[in-house]
Each structure stands twice: as structure tokens, then as C-alpha cells.
Amino acid sequence: MAAGKLTSKQRVAWTFLTIGVLLYALFPVASIFVTSFKTQADLGSNQFWPTTWTWDNYEMIFVGGAQELFLTALRNSIGITLIATAVAVVLSTLCAYAIARLNFPGKRIILGTALAVSIFPVISVVTPLFNLWRTIGLYDTWLGLIIPYLSLTLPISIWTLSAFFRQIPWELEQAALVDGATQWQAFRKAIVPLAAPGVFTTAIIAFFIAWNDFVYGISLTSTEAARPVPAALAFFTGASQFEEPTGAISAAAIVVTIPVVVLVLLFQRQIVSGLTQGAVKG
Amino acid sequence: MTATAEKNPASRRARQEARLGWYLAGPAFLVMLAVTAYPIAQALFDSLFSHRLTAPDEREFIGLGNYTTILTDPVFGRAMAVTLFITVVTVAVELVLGFALALVMHKALKRLRGLLRTSILVPYGIITVVSAFAWYYMFDINSGFINSWFSWVPGITEDLDWFSNFWTAVTVIMLSEIWKTTPFIALLLLAGLAQVPDDLLEASRVDGATWWQQMYKVIIPNMKAAIMVAVLFRALDAFRIFDNVFIMTGGEAGTEVLALLTYHQTISRLEIGLGSALSVIMFLCVVLMCWAAIKLFNVDLARGTDASSGKGEK
Numbered sequence: 001m002a003a004g005k006l007t008s009k010q011r012v013a014w015t016f017l018t019i020g021v022l023l024y025a026l027f028p029v030a031s032i033f034v035t036s037f038k039t040q041a042d043l044g045s046n047q048f049w050p051t052t053w054t055w056d057n058y059e060m061i062f063v064g065g066a067q068e069l070f071l072t073a074l075r076n077s078i079g080i081t082l083i084a085t086a087v088a089v090v091l092s093t094l095c096a097y098a099i100a101r102l103n104f105p106g107k108r109i110i111l112g113t114a115l116a117v118s119i120f121p122v123i124s125v126v127t128p129l130f131n132l133w134r135t136i137g138l139y140d141t142w143l144g145l146i147i148p149y150l151s152l153t154l155p156i157s158i159w160t161l162s163a164f165f166r167q168i169p170w171e172l173e174q175a176a177l178v179d180g181a182t183q184w185q186a187f188r189k190a191i192v193p194l195a196a197p198g199v200f201t202t203a204i205i206a207f208f209i210a211w212n213d214f215v216y217g218i219s220l221t222s223t224e225a226a227r228p229v230p231a232a233l234a235f236f237t238g239a240s241q242f243e244e245p246t247g248a249i250s251a252a253a254i255v256v257t258i259p260v261v262v263l264v265l266l267f268q269r270q271i272v273s274g275l276t277q278g279a280v281k282g
Numbered sequence: 283m284t285a286t287a288e289k290n291p292a293s294r295r296a297r298q299e300a301r302l303g304w305y306l307a308g309p310a311f312l313v314m315l316a317v318t319a320y321p322i323a324q325a326l327f328d329s330l331f332s333h334r335l336t337a338p339d340e341r342e343f344i345g346l347g348n349y350t351t352i353l354t355d356p357v358f359g360r361a362m363a364v365t366l367f368i369t370v371v372t373v374a375v376e377l378v379l380g381f382a383l384a385l386v387m388h389k390a391l392k393r394l395r396g397l398l399r400t401s402i403l404v405p406y407g408i409i410t411v412v413s414a415f416a417w418y419y420m421f422d423i424n425s426g427f428i429n430s431w432f433s434w435v436p437g438i439t440e441d442l443d444w445f446s447n448f449w450t451a452v453t454v455i456m457l458s459e460i461w462k463t464t465p466f467i468a469l470l471l472l473a474g475l476a477q478v479p480d481d482l483l484e485a486s487r488v489d490g491a492t493w494w495q496q497m498y499k500v501i502i503p504n505m506k507a508a509i510m511v512a513v514l515f516r517a518l519d520a521f522r523i524f525d526n527v528f529i530m531t532g533g534e535a536g537t538e539v540l541a542l543l544t545y546h547q548t549i550s551r552l553e554i555g556l557g558s559a560l561s562v563i564m565f566l567c568v569v570l571m572c573w574a575a576i577k578l579f580n581v582d583l584a585r586g587t588d589a590s591s592g593k594g595e596k
Binding site for chain 2: 006014017018021022024025026028029031032035043044046047048091092094095097098099102103104105106107109110113114116117119120121122123124125126127128129130131132134147148150151154155158183208211212214215218219229230233234244246249250253256257260261263264265268269271272275276
């Protein structure tokens, strides 16, 4: 199939299959994209296409009435997600190097723990953290979200990176050791450049997961001090009490989807290999 | 490998390596324990008390009282049933749809494959809350177009309010959930498909096997492990469904799932005792599901990720 020419019948079949997959993957995004350009009148028209396209909804979230709610939430989301991703990547890089490379007792326990944490029901952590954070003052703060976000980003980072690291030609490290480098020098000089692509892919996947969080965001914040965008979307209100905030929410949803689409377009291949290496590796 | 290490316990190198290993892996390990093991232990402790944050002075030890309250309450039974229903239906649909997507990507020409993978990564990467709003606005009686597009379908009329009735509401919730998470299953199955030996397929084709026979006799048996891992991961993930329900119905129309019930007890009603007990129950359910998968279906979750086995071969 991979080589050779397609018959015209096959070409038609592939055209339909491709269109089908594209429709499946992109239609809901297209739907909310179109909604974000609707006027208040069109939002009640029960039609897919707007009669007139307008930037009103984007104006509302960037300079208008919903500005404060959205922009602070966007800043919170970006800041908290990037910090949680960075911390997870640093910790998991060290951890995965040790797992892939060194011999030490307890390796299986660490991998098993990562697995257990990744399937842990997030909501089960919320009640105790909610109570604890209120006592020690972490409730409704950036740090109060960064810490639980690590439970989302660390396990998958450790698994993905361990899988990546096991494919690195470690002879290079041996060579560095023979040349008199210490383990740490060998790690830094010989391995880091080779490991960088894997680390980068892991960072993207961890970013997706932290960016997606809603449970912690809605449960452990109460004001704009730390509330991330997904949680803030639930607090949008219309311009008046008779208006639904549909347009503003759609516009905000599109804005936070842009980084996802950009990363997917640029790093499709890396994301796929990262996702599958961590989970199914024969 | 371990045998030689044990024969030379005095080996300085081995001890150094072990120490370095724990220096490097320790921080990640401790953080993981701190953000899960500690909270669940705290939840276990808190669940033994009758404790409302609005009346902190009335905190009182009641043993398993919270568990009795929950397990005898029909609200809990219903939430459990709805959660299990959503889990079973979504995972089943995702498995079929994901397998179809995986087959399409597997058979596609190189340049098509990139396009297909890129497009299905969009639902994977998108925020669940955004997916929930996208689907909600499609079906919403005020702004949605589904009713007017599908008014020819029996049962769908212009004034059908999808979110006021359990079956219609749960359908849209599951559609959003399936749309967002099928790509993950598809990618796992695609990786599994790549591991089916080509010569086996070739041999079956030479023997005149039909497409279905190849599927059932060669492909599926050879990727059973990948299927099992994908199903278990997705089932555990679907069991904690929260975002879609919260956004679309908030638990109205009988769609309250376990995670949402826990949220309402803790965050809305400040019932720390009951919320903690629910947390523990959800945790135990997940443990039970894992145990069942590993014991009954022999799912090896750590397959291929055991670094030491690979190293030992050298």
C-alpha cells in the first residue's frame, strides 16, 4: 500500500476517509470558532453560519467588560502551567535518567508510583488539599495550583522520558567516562544534547495536561488571584442578566486553543512518538 | 545482573551508583508521594469524622459513619450507576472508533498520515472545558443548530432541550468525552498495529484469508496487550469524568457523576467528612479496577518500561 500507485477507486476512497477524519477532528472546533464571530442577534438564530461576522466578542474579552476576568485568568493559566511544566520536566529528567541508566534498588517502586499517580482520581486529592491549603494559606494562590499540577505532569513525564532515554546510545557516555569524566559530567556533556528532543517533547505533553486542568482550578481557587482560564470560563456572565455569555466564552475558548493548535502543527510527529512510547512500548 | 551486584556488596562503584540514582530520582518520587499519598491518607483520616467547615467546633469522631451515610444514600448509588454507565459506553465506542482511526492512519500513504495525525491531535490537545462548551453550544436550545439541522430525525424538534432530560443530556456529555479522548486510544492502537508482524499478515494473505479473518486471527490477537492497556487507561480516566458534566449540566437532569458529587460535598457544602469519604471510595474503586485488570485479564501495565530488564540483556 505504501508503495505503488493508487487506483482511481482507491483514490476516491481515501479522499472520503480523509474528509471524514478531518470533519471528525475539526468540526467541533470550527463550530465554536464560528460562534465566536457571531453578533448577539446571531447567537440566538440557531444557525451554523453567522449573518455578519464581528470581532465584538474578542473585543469584550480583551478590552471590554470581560477583560479583567479573562486577562487575569490568561496570565494565571500561562504562569502556573509553565512553572508546573518546567518543574516537572526538571525533576522527571533527573529521575528518568536514573531509571534508564543507573542500577539502584527501588527503581520499580518509582515507576510503579508514577503509574499509580497517573491513574489517581484527581478529585480524591481535592478535598484534603482544599482543607489543608485553607489552613496553611495556599488556597487561591499560584503555588497552591502548581503543587497539585505536579501530580498531573510528573508521572507521564517520567514514563515518557524513561522510554526516550532508553533509546539513547549510551556508549557515548561510557566513552566520556573512559576519557575521565565523572558521571555527572558524562550526563551533562554527552547525554543532554541527545536527550534534549525527548525532554522537549515531554514538556509539550506536560504542558497540554496542565493547560487542560479544570478540577484543581475550580476547586482550589476562589478569586482572580489564581483562577486559570478553564475555571474562569465557568464564571463568565453576559453583558446584562438577560444575555448569555456565549460569544465571550467562545472567543476565550478559541484564544486558549491557539497554543494547542500551534504546538500540534509544529510538533505533530514528536507528540505522537512521545505519547505512544510512554504507554505502549514493545 | 542483580546477582553480580550482590556478590560484590562492598563495591564502591555500585554503592555510589545507587546513591546517585536516589539523588536523581528521589525528588520526583517524594513530590509524587507528597501530592497523592499524603492527601489520600489525610482523606482517610478526615473521613472518620463528622466535619463541616461551617461548624468547625462540632467536629466529632464517628468511625465509619460517613461511609454508612454514603453507601445507603440513593444519591450515591445513582451517581455510581451514571459514572459506570458513562465509563462503559464511552470506552466501548472509543475502542471501536479509535481502532477504525488507527487502521486508517496505518494504511494511509506517508503524506496523508501526517495530515491525519495532525488533525486528530487537535481534539487530544484541546482543553476539555473548551470541548464541553463547543458541544454544549451546538446542542443548546438558544444558540445551537443541531435541532434545526436534524429536525428530520424522529424525536428531534426545534424546541428539544437536550440538557433537561437525562438520556439526551448524557448523550451530548458522552459525545464530547468520546470526541476528545478517542485520538489517544487511536494513537495507542496505531502503535500496537505497527507491532503486528508483517510476515504473519503476508502468510495469512497467501493462505487466502479474508479481511475479517486477518483481523480476528492475526491482527487483534497480536495487539491484545496494546488494546488492554488502552482500555484500562481510558476506563480509569472516564471513571473520573468531571469537566464535561460540570459545564453542560452541573449535575442537573440526573447526570451527577461521582467526581461531581464529591466536589459538591466538599466545595459547595463544605462537608469535609463526607467529601473525604467519597474521595476514599473513588480511590478504592480505581484500585479495584486496576487489580481486576491485572489479575483477571493479565494486563501488564509496566510492559516494556522496566529499564532493568533491558539493561540486564547487555
